[in-house]
Amino acid sequence: MEKEKNIGEVLGLQQQDMAIFLLLPLSNWAMYATGQRGLPKEAHEKLAEMLAFLKEQDEDGDDTFTAAKGPGSRAMKFCEDELIRNQKKQNTMATQLEKCKAKYTSARNGLKLAGFLTGKMQEKWQEEQLLIIKKRTETAIEKNNLELQAEYECKLRLLKEQEVSLKRELSGN
The missing domain is CATH 1.10.287 (Helix Hairpins)
Known part of the structure; x- marks a missing residue:
């Protein structure tokens, strides 16, 4: 649950949203979030890409909310x-x-x-x-x-x- 909370906080997405974006059944994402299961390679790559994008945005200092x-x-x-x-x-x-x-x-x-x-x-x-x-x-x-x-x-x-x-x-x- 802690993993999902951290990723959810970072990405600002709920479990069902994550499942949709990663093309996973909700149950698969929930099991990954609780540490009971890994992600398929494609889903893991998409997740890494999302996290990298946000990290890059933070480093650029490009805050569209200024x-x-x-x-x-x-x-x-x-x-x-x-x-x-x-x-x-x-x-x-x-x-x-x-x-x-x-x-x-x-x-x-x-x-x-x-x-x-x-x-x-x-x-x-x-x-x-x-x-x-x-x-x-x-x-x-x-x-x-x-x-x-x-x-x-x-x-x-x-x-x-x-x-x-x-x-x-x-x-x-």
Whole structure:
């Protein structure tokens, strides 16, 4: 079965197609594909000729499908659309990162200030308010922590690398 799979993959033909092209009964090809039988000389020569033809095509670099990547092709349209999506994702990620950093910095400043003011308040309600502020700023720091910021930065770098790759693909390099 492995032999048929490899030959089928290389030639792009199914078992019944191979049998037709080699002028063999399907059962003979199936037995050859599973390694249970050899091919008649004529069929073996045709198979060798097909494989040689494809190998020659690969070596020539004559790819008749290069037009599929040319201007206006579906592949290029996909790359263009993907580039637009990528740039939108980059903008979103950069915005999220900046908001996260701003919230983190603000909360850190609030926590530092609350620590500074602790013990300086004369009223009990002021000290209670400081505890509420500390709790709120600690929650904000935890929610916008440095690990989350690093994750956003990593995602942003990946998106920028993808952008470079898409631009390279669109330029034909």
